[in-house]
Amino acid sequence: MDVNEFDFNLPEALIAQTPLKDRTASRLLTLNKQTGEIGHTTFKSIIDYLNEGDTLVLNDTKVMPARLFGVKEDTGAKIEMLMLTEHDNGWEVLIKPAKRVTIGTRVTFGEGKIIATCVAELAQGGRIMKLSYDGILQERLDELGLMPLPPYIKETLDDQSRYQTVYARATGSAAAPTAGLHFTEALLDAIKAKGINIAYITLHVGLGTFRPVSVDEVESHKMHSEYYEMTEATANLLNETRINGNRIITVGTTSTRTLETIADETGHFKAQSGWTDIFIYPGYQFKAVDAMITNFHLPKSTLVMLVSSLATKAYIMKAYNEAVEREYRFFSFGDAMFIY
Template sequence: MRIEDFDLELPQELIAQEPVHPRDHCRLMVVYPDGKMEHRYFYNLIEYLSPGDVLVLNNTRVRPYRLRGVKTTGANIEILLTRRLSDRVWEALANPSRRLHLGTEVLFDKGLKCKTIQVREGGWRILEFNEEVESYLDELGEVPLPPYIHRKVKEEDYQTIFARVNGSVAAPTAGIHFTDELLERIEAKGVEILYVTLHVGPGTFLPVRVEEIEKHYVLPEEIEVTEETAERINRARSRGGKIVAVGTTVVRTLESVAEEDGRVKSYKGKTDLYIYPGYKFKVIDRLVTNFHLPKSSLIILVSAFRNREIIMNAYREAIRLGYRFYSLGDAMLLY
């Protein structure tokens, strides 16, 4: 399939610039396997869950991995830390990347500084700091927002209420819509709520640059599924419960650790699973997700879960009805 098959014209005014309050009052489009649609609100999600189902959430937390500094020449530069290689050495992206040559030094507040020790293709840099970096992040760093959000957003509005495990450069945004009250009501209905971890990496911001989608790849990301979570998912499936993934990160995590018969294994490590049409899902029955960027690996994934024609038709209807798109926008339930 070609990447143009996943393109559509999205009016700029539909790209959400601020969250909805309360969180669960965003709109929810429900899409059935035959393409039929219902238009609800997120707090209605509970009506589509049954006792014995399992709702799986990603408990990663976004860290303030964006640092603003100056070169010794006085030029401003922005650093996005993407992967810790050791206490003082990090993989990073720079903006503008052309300013970070081998040996370039960048100065930050509080005496923190770094030097470029390796230049890689695609704008990647390896930076060595003069101090251990993590202890500086809460004071000097900023939570990285997607480039299409142009307004200042409070950090708590870009975290899920169940964010616990530090490590992401972007939020698993399908989970942002949940409130404590909604989760309590879902649990009281007899739905089991479980957590996995996928630390969202910088690949979430990178476009698909190939014409044939089968040739695309995604960058590895850290995941964890505990033994207890795996066992509880397997027990629920054996009883006939549906596995409802909240977000594409949960889909990729669970599908990465599932056997061919759908049994889930515990695992801690990396995944580079790329899901595109033709993929045979092993464990996921339902998907809660946001409205994604055209021509992205995320819209390709949801098109694999529910065929491309149905998804693109749903997106066109969402545009016609003024749904809000992307990270801070409205939600979709693929039932």
């Protein structure tokens, strides 16, 4: 399958640079995955599309303020480091400029509050850095770090909390699960009051978010591994939802990939944690997910491929072209789509 089949024209002006004042004020495009019927409303109306007994699955990962600016200890050269994933021998990071950081290089942040030593070189600007610091790492990051906004966002984020969901809990992501940014506590309370279940999973968004598809054939692309967790309470709730004949509705591609990783061939869930590199593209048969809330994604991205597999590529491309015509806002701080 040719990657170019997932391309579409996106004017740069439609890339949202800042979040709306009211999280629920974003627009919502609805897409019936069976008929291709498209509707237009606002996100606060999502509750009208959810039924009593449905279960809404949210990714409670929390973004680390993991973008750090420091200097090489020996030369004073400026270095930017984005922390991604913790491993046994250190942190996997992206370094700029990467050519300045080789094995043994020491980079200091905040005049020595964090010192990072390179212990391994990876491809595409990746490094493994061993960190030393006083106290608790999260406190040092809160003091020194910035939110790692995607490269297509050029504006400064005045309120760092707007790149977190209101239910973020488990620190460890390099990027936000952005479909969840549309929810407020009040909207979630209203959803629960209607008899809709709320379930939480964790998937820490990692390096794969920043890597474009660089191959010509979809099947040749390799996804980066990301860490996930599902509790017994969530597994039991999802199994009960399925037994009762109700829908499992994921919020975002991260929740979708986690559920499709964990579910067995019959759609049954059990508590577990681990690493997933699942790549979902057209031809994939869903085992777990009935419907999905998602944002509008980059052309030729793995995320466009994923949503095209839940509906069809033809329906998704038609919906995306209509969203462009109607000037929907795209990407992290943009508008939303409900595929049902």
